[in-house]
């Protein structure tokens with residue numbers, strides 16, 4: 050059933066509650082929405098489509114909202130298949146539709162379609178506008194938020210920013226309302242957009258010059274009312290600043306001894322008043338661990354040595370953080386080795402490749418299991434990462 054963003058702008062997106070992994074990597078226990086919007090004015094204008102997984106339901110929403118009218122424009126803000134996956138269907142249903150995109154959109158479009166569409170193309174660049182009647186869309190390029198061809202569209206009459214993947218969240222709209230935005234917006238941001246802090250900052254600067262009363266993202270709820278919290282969150286996140294003073298204790302333990310030591314460190318940190326989250330990287334959601342490493346200002350990395358190197362779940366975690374340009378954080382290292390510990394050396398080398406990561410001098414090296422003799426090292430590490 051098509052929801053209404055306003056009288057003239059209909060929400061015609063769909064919820065996907067059965068996808069196993071979004072982008073083939075993120076568990077979305079509450080599903081995900083593929084958002085699409087239809088502007089009904091003198092001209093009709095479709096804002097993006099949906100993933101192929103939702104084409105049939107979305108087509109019914111589109112037909113219900115459009116009725117007997119023709120479709121004049123399709124604006125393609127983002128070419129990723131979860132948004133452009135139904136463009137082909139639009140071309141079949143409305144062969145006279147004009148396609149609106151930027152130069153990069155039309156360079157990429159034929160790559161995803163079997164044949165280059167013959168439809169009229171409206172090629173827009175920064176600041177170009179499209180009159181629809183009483184509604185006017187103005188286009189702002191947002192390259193690398195998070196693909197090169199991304200652009201956002203500002204509708205000046207109703208003061209709406211169609212924000213592409215920006216301000217999106219995991220979680221289907223039938224499960225999550227605007228009040229739930231914060232539940233999954235950070236995990237979504239850091240894992241999907243997180244590498245591109247500078248492009249996000251550029252987009253925020255452009256948006257700061259616009260009077261925005263509603264944000265229509267391509268995933269998650271339409272944002273209305275006081276937009277400050279959403280924009281402030283994006284400003285903090287895209288500056289790679291921590292959102293809170295807290296410590297993630299992340300461990301990768303083969304037989305549980307390093308995990309036991311990590312849990313002991315977490316307890317000690319809590320005992321000295323620190324907010325702590327403990328995560329077993331072997332068993333818990335990697336995207337959630339990435340999210341917390343970005344949200345918190347400090348992280349303790351605890352890992353076994355494995356075949357002369359770093360136990361792979363920790364290597365995987367640090368590779369994820371490096372890929373998302375994690376930076377400006379403080380870290381403590383705990384390693385375990387039963388004959389020749391190497392985990393700490395490998396972790397340090399990976400951290401050195403990242404920007405502005407402060408590694409505590411105080412480390413803890415365990416020989417198989419934690420012993421009484423390790424207590425001074427453990428206490429020193431706790432004091433160093435707790436900043437006490």
Ligand SMILES: Cc1cc2nc3c(=O)[nH]c(=O)nc-3n(C[C@H](O)[C@H](O)[C@H](O)COP(=O)(O)O)c2cc1C
Pocket residue numbers: 301302303304305306307308353354355356357358385386387388389390391416417418
């Ligand atoms: C498959 C395997 C490979 C290991 N490789 C090494 C190694 O190369 N060097 C080392 O000092 N310890 C090695 N260890 C020992 C672990 O680093 C660790 O000391 C031991 O597993 C106990 O800690 P845990 O219970 O947290 O895994 C290995 C352990 C396993 C199970």
